[in-house]
Amino acid sequence: MDGMSTEPAAEPRWLSDEEQYAWQSYLHATTLLEDHLDRQLQRDAGMPHVYYGLLVQLSRAPRRRMRMTELAQNAKITRSRLSHAIARLEKNGWVRRENCPSDKRGQLAHLTDEGMHVLEKAAPGHVAAVRGALFDRLSPEQVGQLAEICRVMADGLQPKGADLPWLR
């Protein structure tokens, strides 16, 4: 008996030089961008990026209302986290909870007028930040490439629906 055993982890395929470089660049860039947007929104709108995203979702929903679970899924956060987040936004007066008429377990998050106002005030600065960091620096081809790359990534990470990609 020697090296070869029944171990499932045979030979880890490490990253090539190009892949390593791409991975480092990815981590570097995404971290910087996330920090940048978080700071910008915290400064200008008094909330982190995730919370801003919740308001955006609500603003686009019919009657500015959305079920908690649906909102959590769209924002890719847990229901628990959403519960805390909505509690905070409710304390700010930007969101209000309502009972769901069709399901007594359910709750609707409702973007208030005040919340809509905050969102409208914050949006231009936020878009400018995204532009300045990303879209004003990329060529149209690169924007397309980025979208396609992200689509492929998301395809392989889809948590629900068919769990086909989870090999093994």
Place this chain on the structure above:
Amino acid sequence: MDGMSTEPAAEPRWLSDEEQYAWQSYLHATTLLEDHLDRQLQRDAGMPHVYYGLLVQLSRAPRRRMRMTELAQNAKITRSRLSHAIARLEKNGWVRRENCPSDKRGQLAHLTDEGMHVLEKAAPGHVAAVRGALFDRLSPEQVGQLAEICRVMADGLQPKGADLPWLR
């Protein structure tokens, strides 16, 4: 003359349809990937991705030692956050603090043998996760595109006078 006034925020340039789509895809994909890696490492190595990154940095440093500030800069986190993180890793026995001989204010973070061992155990699974989510799904051209896009992004977000130690 009409609504136009002296407002400094003249006309926010919103995102085009292509840009909106790319931005949504970006947020979706990066969130999913980060969550995926965080869970994988939390499950297999008992620490989040950021902490794993710290161990990687240390493992590559001369004598497995690094100054706190340098480590924080490389990992793109604040010194405060690093302080807490190292305290936690120290509690696990994976890192130890040492006084810096040349600067009495300074501290060196030192990756212990035990920490190195944990890292070596976790690395294959982590690489597999990165591969499975990203590099095994992208064409070589896309890997190059991604690297270039991220390089441009990072260029525009570089916090200060740029020293680029991660560029070879």
Place this chain on the structure above:
DNA sequence: TCACAGTTGTTCAATCTTCAAGAACGACCG
């Protein structure tokens, strides 16, 4: 030598996130 401004790392309080329950309700089946 002596300010003195700048750096280094830690700490505190406020905030945010996660994880493990748990209460309330709906859907289904006998």
Place this chain on the structure above:
DNA sequence: CGGTCGTTCTTGAAGATTGAACAACTGTGA
């Protein structure tokens, strides 16, 4: 009905992060 299981949302405690404040130290210039 009544029982059972799954869903929906909330809660509380532990852990993590942030930003400001702080003590200790360095290096520079007068």
